[in-house]
Amino acid sequence: MDKNEILAKLTTIFHEELDNEHIVLNFETTAEDIEEWDSLSHIQLIVAVEKAFGVRFTSSEIQSWQNVGEMIDCIVAK
Numbered sequence: 001m002d003k004n005e006i007l008a009k010l011t012t013i014f015h016e017e018l019d020n021e022h023i024v025l026n027f028e029t030t031a032e033d034i035e036e037w038d039s040l041s042h043i044q045l046i047v048a049v050e051k052a053f054g055v056r057f058t059s060s061e062i063q064s065w066q067n068v069g070e071m072i073d074c075i076v077a078k
Contacts, residue, residue: 003027006053006072013048017041027069049075 001009011025018036031037037045049071050056055078065071 003069003072003076006075007068009052010049010068010072013052014045017044017048025068027067027072029068030066053078 007025007027011023014023014025014034014037015021018034018041020034020036023034023036031042046057046062053075055075057074061074065074
């Protein structure tokens with residue numbers, strides 16, 4: 001699975017978890033760019049991403065992400 005395929009799958013997850021079909025993700029997207037992406041929904045997103053990709057993230061990995069691209073890099077590395 002390449003980064004663009006992961007981005008497409010993440011977009012679907014964000015649509016479902018944040019209940020907003022209008023969200024458009026790119027590699028530079030941050031929580032500041034999406035109104036519904038707050039601290040509580042962040043946890044829900046992480047759980048959904050871990051389940052969808054069959055991975056587990058450490059808290060230090062999660063805290064190091066500056067944008068969706070870094071989340072994708074972490075998924076690729078696992």
